[in-house]
Amino acid sequence: MNFDLNEEQVMLRDLVLRFAADRYDPVKRLGYLRDPRGFSAEGWATIAETGLLAFPFAQELGGFGGGAVELITVMEALGRSVAVEPILPVIVMAGGLIERAGSPEQQAELLPAITAGKTFAALAYSERDARYGLEKVATMATEDSAGTVVSGTKQMVLGGPFADDFLVVARETTGAIGIFKIAADAPGVRRRDYRVVDGSVASDLDLSRAPAERLPDGQAALEAALDEARLGICGELMGLMSMIFDSTLDYLKTRNQFGQAIGSFQAVQHRMADHYSRLELSRGQVYRAAAQHGNRQDRGASVSGAKAYISQHALLLAEDAVQLHGGIGTTEELMIGQAFKRVLLLSSLLGDSDWELQRYVALTRH
Structure with a gap:
């Protein structure tokens, strides 16, 4: 398989890297995270002006028409930069679901404003007792004289504190899974905001007969959007792994102990060789998943297999990098410590390694 990027993909990657090179170091990144929204409004506006926020959407919707390779390319560059801009929750997860499940009117209403950086949407997917699947979704959508209303609770809604609209996964009275758009300021919506492990922001939602607007397509569109998000997570983890590996290798060449660089010790070299492999x-796993153009079941299996593998080994690399740096590796003074926290979040987002592996096994039994 040819992993080389074409000219347009290289330009897309370089656009992200140039943006990050001008704006990021450990101190600046922590400053962005201290914003109540967990990122810089100025930085988000700058990205929007470049048109980058439109990269994954179809051209007829005003996007660039980017596919799986473009998604991996952008997310890997963001991971290498340990960027805080909420492209994953707003563009990939929420925007991708609107593109797949929304009506033409809903797409026209929401996507241009999102890609212009003017409004934000967030996917409300997780529930306390549902783990990562859809089988035990308890949030309910019902009809009354006023229209559709949704009741239930959602947890860890990434980007929830600054979202203008929530895309809520709920069970309909028929038992089917549906997607419902609920305004953040709608009656019946209560929100508890907090920080997650990497410093970004999330919310828990308590919905009590909140007025909602149904998106036409349901579970199939949701599963496709979640698989695309998993692929984006894999891309970002790959970028984080590359940054962590390169930074650790540089440190091992300069940190002296017993009169020589610690990178000269054979045991350390073996550990780094294993991590490089x-x-x-x-x-290879993530590009194999990107190249899977079979049915939805085969693609889902490939994506879950890739995420199970990458999540496990990203954690191993990040933990080892912190240990090789010593005490300073646990602090936020270096990007290593900040990147480690991002790896912790992404490795379990939408499914940890064990759950993804179980899903892979289930989807390949056919």
């Missing part, structure tokens, strides 16, 4: 195998 895992990094390259992760790259």
Whole structure:
């Protein structure tokens, strides 16, 4: 398989890297995270002006028409930069679901404003007792004289504190899974905001007969959007792994102990060689998943297999990098410590390694 990027994909990657090179170091990144929204409004506006927020959407919707490789390319560049801009929750997860499940009117209403950086949407998917699947979704959508209303609770809604609209996954009276758009300021919506492990922001939602607007397509569109988000997570983890590996390798060449660089010790070299192998195998896994154009079941299996592998080995690399740096690796003074926290979040987002592996097994039994 040819992993080389074409000219347009290289330009897309370089656009992200140039943006990050001008704006990011450990201190600046922490400053962005201290914003109540967990990112810089100025930085988001700058990205919007470049048109980058439109990269995954179809051209007829005003996007660039980017596919799986473009998604991986952008997310890997963001991961290498340890960027805080909420492209994953707003563009990939919420925007991707609107593109797949929304009506033409809903797409026209929401996507241009999102890609212009003017409004934000957030996917409300997780529930306390549902783990990562859809089988035990308890949030209910019902009809009354005023229209559709949704009741239930959602947890860890990434981007919830600054969202203008929530895309809520709920069970309809028929038992089917549906997607419902609920305004953040609608009656019946209560929100508890908090920080997650990497410093970004999320919310828990308590919905009590909140007025909602149904998106036409339901579970199939949701599963496709979630698989695309998993692929984006894999891309970002791959970028984080590359940054962590390169930074650790540089540190090992300069940190002296017992009169020589610690990178000269054979045991350390073996550990780094193992991590390099895992990094390259992760790259192969994610591009294999991107190249899967079979049915939805086969693609879902490939994506879950890739995420199970990459999540496990990204954690191993990040933990080892912190240990090799010593005490300073646990602090936020270095990007290593900040990147480690991002890996912790992404490795379990939408499914940890065990759950993804179980899903892979279930989807390949046919």
